[in-house]
Amino acid sequence: SSNMAKSKFEYVRNFETDDTCLRNCYIVVRLDGRNFHRFAAQHNFTKPNDNRALGLMSRSAHSVMEELEDITIAYGQSDEFSFVFKRTSNWFKRRASKLMTHISSQFSSSYVFYWKEFFEDQPLLYPPSFDGRVVLYPTNHNLRDYLSWRQADCHINNLYNTAFWTLIQRGGLNTVQAEDRLKGTLAADKNEILFSEFDINYNNESAVHRKGTTLIWEKREETVIKRMKPPGEEEKDVPVTSIKRKVQAYHCDIIGDQFWEEHPDVLEN
Ligand code: ATP
Ligand code: ATP
Ligand code: MG
Numbered sequence: 269s270s271n272m273a274k275s276k277f278e279y280v281r282n283f284e285t286d287d288t289c290l291r292n293c294y295i296v297v298r299l300d301g302r303n304f305h306r307f308a309a310q311h312n313f314t315k316p317n318d319n320r321a322l323g324l325m326s327r328s329a330h331s332v333m334e335e336l337e338d339i340t341i342a343y344g345q346s347d348e349f350s351f352v353f354k355r356t357s358n359w360f361k362r363r364a365s366k367l368m369t370h371i372s373s374q375f376s377s378s379y380v381f382y383w384k385e386f387f388e389d390q391p392l393l394y395p396p397s398f399d400g401r402v403v404l405y406p407t408n409h410n411l412r413d414y415l416s417w418r419q420a421d422c423h424i425n426n427l428y429n430t431a432f433w434t435l436i437q438r439g440g441l442n443t444v445q446a447e448d449r450l451k452g453t454l455a456a457d458k459n460e461i462l463f464s465e466f467d468i469n470y471n472n473e474s475a476v477h478r479k480g481t482t483l484i485w486e487k488r489e490e491t492v493i494k495r496m497k498p499p500g501e502e503e504k505d506v507p508v509t510s511i512k513r514k515v516q517a518y519h520c521d522i523i524g525d526q527f528w529e530e531h532p533d534v535l536e537n
């Protein structure tokens with residue numbers, strides 16, 4: 269600290285490099301589970317989608333939003349989650365390494381901390397970890413395209429995985445045969461296989477799997493009854509209303525305009 273005498277070692281601090289994020293840009297931190305193909309297999313994740321794992325990812329992202337500052341929206345699917353800081357944030361002087369490491373360690377420790385709430389009978393066999401990266405987006409258009417890119421990725425992977433695992437679990441194919449069957453197919457072909465061979469309308473599959481999870485802050489009025497004693501009066505129950513901020517989860521399309529029109533304060537202009 270500043271009132272401490274400087275030691276002769278102090279100069280080493282000058283080796284630190286500046287990683288301040290450009291002002292006025294959205295700061296996006298994306299985490300991705302390390303080697304989760306193996307982690308999923310070792311912890312008996314159901315295929316193609318394990319809802320316990322998806323719930324735990326969302327719970328951990330929720331904890332990141334509540335414990336850290338200035339995150340306005342988060343989007344997650346599979347073993348990844350993206351967090352968006354508001355463009356005016358000055359948290360940790362916008363130092364990329366501070367923001368990214370706080371997010372990834374808060375997320376990882378929450379993943380372990382809440383494990384039992386989601387995986388009651390499945391022990392956690394080893395400590396999982398998540399890598400992180402920082403990307404800056406200067407315009408609302410770029411930021412929306414980033415989130416659209418992640419949701420499009422969710423759709424492409426989930427359609428493939430749904431077709432792949434249906435061919436195995438219900439069609440009796442092995443993994444090599446299922447892979448062969450899907451080689452070179454377009455989205456329409458996969459929809460058709462699901463519909464004509466297995467009577468599955470992909471659009472009726474669960475929204476959390478098709479669309480991923482979007483977390484935003486929402487304001488709510490909350491009324492609690494408080495016991496109060498106004499001066500000169502008897503003690504009585506008084507309703508007290510306050511506005512509370514709460515993280516809300518959505519599993520809807522965020523590529524089109526509707527979501528953004530319904531939640532105009534997520535993006536600043
Ligand atoms: P920041 O988030 O800025 O790092 P901080 O409160 O973590 O804030 P540090 O300068 O990192 O500040 O100091 C860590 C503090 O944690 C110490 O001042 C001390 O009070 C406490 N602390 C850490 N390890 C121990 C320990 N083993 N025993 C007792 N206190 C500890
Ligand atoms: P890397 O360390 O390079 O990220 P990875 O094995 O984590 O390697 P990813 O491309 O991130 O590779 O893919 C994550 C994998 O985790 C998926 O392929 C899938 O097998 C598995 N997975 C993640 N979440 C779930 C889930 N909810 N249900 C089933 N499987 C999942
Ligand atoms: Mg990867």
Ligand code: MG
Binds near residue numbers: 300301302303304347
């Ligand atoms: Mg991964």
Ligand code: MG
Binds near residue numbers: 301347348
């Ligand atoms: Mg991944």
Ligand code: MG
């Ligand atoms: Mg400290």
